[in-house]
Amino acid sequence: xxxxxxxxxxxxxxxxxxxxxxxxxxxxxxxxxxxxxxxxxxxxxxxxxxxxxxxxxxxxxxxxxxxxxxxxxxxxxxxxxxxxxxxxxxxxxxxxxxxxxxxxxxxxxxxxxxxxxxxxxxxxxxxxxxxxxxxxxxxxxxxxxxxxxxxxxxxxxxxxxxxxxxxxxxxxxxxxxxxxxxxxxxxxxxxxxxxxxxxxxxxxxxxx
Numbered sequence: 001x002x003x004x005x006x007x008x009x010x011x012x013x014x015x016x017x018x019x020x021x022x023x024x025x026x027x028x029x030x031x032x033x034x035x036x037x038x039x040x041x042x043x044x045x046x047x048x049x050x051x052x053x054x055x056x057x058x059x060x061x062x063x064x065x066x067x068x069x070x071x072x073x074x075x076x077x078x079x080x081x082x083x084x085x086x087x088x089x090x091x092x093x094x095x096x097x098x099x100x101x102x103x104x105x106x107x108x109x110x111x112x113x114x115x116x117x118x119x120x121x122x123x124x125x126x127x128x129x130x131x132x133x134x135x136x137x138x139x140x141x142x143x144x145x146x147x148x149x150x151x152x153x154x155x156x157x158x159x160x161x162x163x164x165x166x167x168x169x170x171x172x173x174x175x176x177x178x179x180x181x182x183x184x185x186x187x188x189x190x191x192x193x194x195x196x197x198x199x200x201x202x203x204x205x206x207x208x
Contacts, residue, residue, distance in 0.1 A: 011036035016045060027052040053137040056130075057106035058094035060141075060191035061117045062199070063148035064206040068168045069195065070115050070151050071188070075163070084184065090177065092188045093117070094139075103140035111144060114155050115166035119144035121206060125194045130186055139187055143195060145206045171199060 017032040029050050034043045061070035071090050080087035095110035097103060104122050111117040125141040148168040156162025169177075175196055177183050183192065195202075 011038070012042075014042070021049065049134065051135045051137075053096075053135060055097040055103070056094055056137060056139045057097055057103040057110065058092050058139055058141050058187045058191070059107035059111055059119065059122070059144040060092040060125075060188070060195060061111055061115060061119060061144050061146040061148065061151075062171075062195060062202065062206075063146055063168070064199075064203040066148055066168075067171045067199075067203070068148040069171055069174045069192075070111075070117055070146065070148055070166060070168050071174065072114050072155075073165045073167070074156070076185075079184070089185055090183060090188065091185055092141075092191050094187060097140075104142070107140075107142045107144060111146070113157060114162070114164050116151060116153065116155055117144070117146045117148070117166075119146055121145040123202070125191060128186075128190075141187055141191055143191065143198075143202065145202075171195070 013033055013035045015031060015033045019030060020027060021030045022028040029052060031048050031050065032045055033048070034045050036042055063069070072093060073088050073090050076087055076089045079089055093107070093111045093114045095106050095114070097106050107122060108119045111119045122142045122144050125143055127138060127140050129135070130137045130139055151166055151168045153166060154164065155166055156164040174192060178189065178192055183189050
């Protein structure tokens with residue numbers, strides 16, 4: 001980004017109408033709005049729907065001593081509805097942040113609930129919107145130090161309909177999943193690509 005763009009104040013937005021069109025497991029709001037153009041003036045009035053979701057915290061558990069990562073596998077209805085051939089997806093751990101929780105708190109809790117992992121240290125990878133063209137979902141993504149020697153089995157909360165398989169993978173095998181096209185969700189792609197660049201540093205800092 002140029003110095004000129006960094007100093008420029010945010011462009012304006014005018015909201016003419018806003019109402020909720022659906023509220024269930026997900027919430028969808030409809031907006032009529034216009035925004036300023038870069039070159040001056042305003043856009044026409046745009047009709048847009050937004051799926052609102054609470055903020056998410058996600059973590060890729062990493063064992064620096066064994067050089068392993070922990071991935072979970074579970075059914076994802078979005079992949080199924082999108083005709084993905086195998087909608088049981090390999091993912092890093094993730095969960096919804098509730099009021100009063102920090103992203104780190106949620107990462108540690110969800111790692112225990114979904115994978116049986118005890119996280120002893122966290123490093124933030126980044127914060128990003130998953131699909132900003134139509135969703136408000138914001139993801140806080142971490143890498144977490146763990147001991148993967150006893151990881152395995154089936155996890156999740158029955159009252160939330162979760163049926164999650166957890167498994168430790170040698171780092172080289174997990175990175176090969178990227179090459180083979182077997183990772184199809186953004187947060188796990190980003191986490192594994194980040195770890196490919198940073199595992200040497202983490203191994204030095206986190207090894208016991």
